[in-house]
Amino acid sequence: MNSMTIENHNSSVHPSSDTILSIEGVGKKFGTIRVLEGVDFSLSSGEVVAIIGPSGSGKSTLLRCINQLEPQTEGIIRVGDVVIDALHAPSKQQLSKLQRKLGMVFQSFNLFPHLTVLENVSLAQRKVLGRSKREADERSMQLLTRVGLAGKAEMYPSRCSGGQQQRIAISRALALDPEIMLFDEPTSALDPEVGLEVLAVMRELANSGMTMIVVTHEMRFAEQVSDRVVVMADGRIIEEGPSKDVMRNPKHERVQKFLTAVRDR
Template identity: 45%
Template sequence: MLSAKHINKQYEGKTVLNDISVDFPDGKTTVILGPSGSGKSTLLRSLDMLVRPESGTVSFPDLSIDYSRPISKKDSFDLRRKTSMVFQNWNLFPNLTVIDNITTAPITVLKRSKEDAQTLAKSLIKEVGLAGLEDRYPSQLSGGQQQRISICRALAMNPEYILLDEPTSALDPELETQVLRILEKLCQQGQSMVIVTHNMEFARLVSDKIVFIEDGNKIYDGSTKEFFGNPTPRTKEFLSGISLDEENDKINQ
């Protein structure tokens, strides 16, 4: 299990995360929700040191990182071996082909042979429905295709946890659905994931656990069924606001 304990983070004197403690169960999908600017992406990124809090710990059964102390290169490397991030804007290398985007890290970081890395990459590309596109460059792909390749790249590192920061927010509804289907399949396969998303229906469908963050504070930490089925006054207000925003978007289209 991945655990974050007593995480505190400030930006320019403003508290972004206030003593946040959360467990992320192994083999399950945890979705982090909250209004814009709540700190949810900062919490996600603190799990693999893309953001470094002032204090708190991130730990696995065989590894613990204390942010209030110096962190060795080995501990930093070991943490990032256990997690893999998927960003909202894909972050593929534009000068590399699809297959090279997927195989570069396994070859250089995990020291896999080129043959083994390419065999795995081709299998992953086929699994996400993009067989035949191995030699294309990111600019030759749609946004949905690029995000699926980004997910393949994360899976190729064989992480214990995949971390996804608004993985579909830059996509139109049709492309978003393509990516969400891939993530739903990973959930069914028991891949441990932590996802920040704006898509409430997806969160309801795939998550085992919801963490709700607002103004840097943890407001809710529990089952998905309870969050949606028996919301607190604040979470009910949040869900109602999301629904209203979605209806307004449809009216204005």
């Protein structure tokens, strides 16, 4: 990793018209508590979308519904040719196909402490994709090199910093060759300086054309790296548009107040 600065993603390039993900009327309840309501959203291949908004607005729940860690209670989610309708429980085959299309990076790293860094990245490739140990390890080393961690391959996660562990987690998700990467506030548990290492990797992914949805509190990343910003509040999308337009000239009063509060903190 030669540079830890965040450079602009080329937002002047219009995303592909090929819709890779669509969400129609999605809602989610936990008992009597409604956390998502009437969410409509689409994502084009190669597009980078940042989702921002106050805590408790449903951002992380939306990601968890997309990958079915939390099944939605209303609406339809389409990822490629996989259709998940809240009216019908998905089959194991549907869920398996869906999860093959999606890579997920969480706030916590969820690495196996008893496995080396290399083994952490290789394990799922062997279990899910059926790669041989040699094939999986070769792919893992390519990815660890990409995120600047080839020298950590034989170490255990406890010997790595938080930022390094999150970059390992990103490598593990990429190793399954997902069509879409989902990031749930991947820098929130990290010190700001360390978080820049992770943001630099995400910037490189964006510049390489990876399709990404990023729930984030990093306003600079949202403005400079994403193509589009989606703002959520109270379980709904209240504003969305080209990143610089939303971040610099929001139309919704709630968004104006939120961005002012974040920037004045």
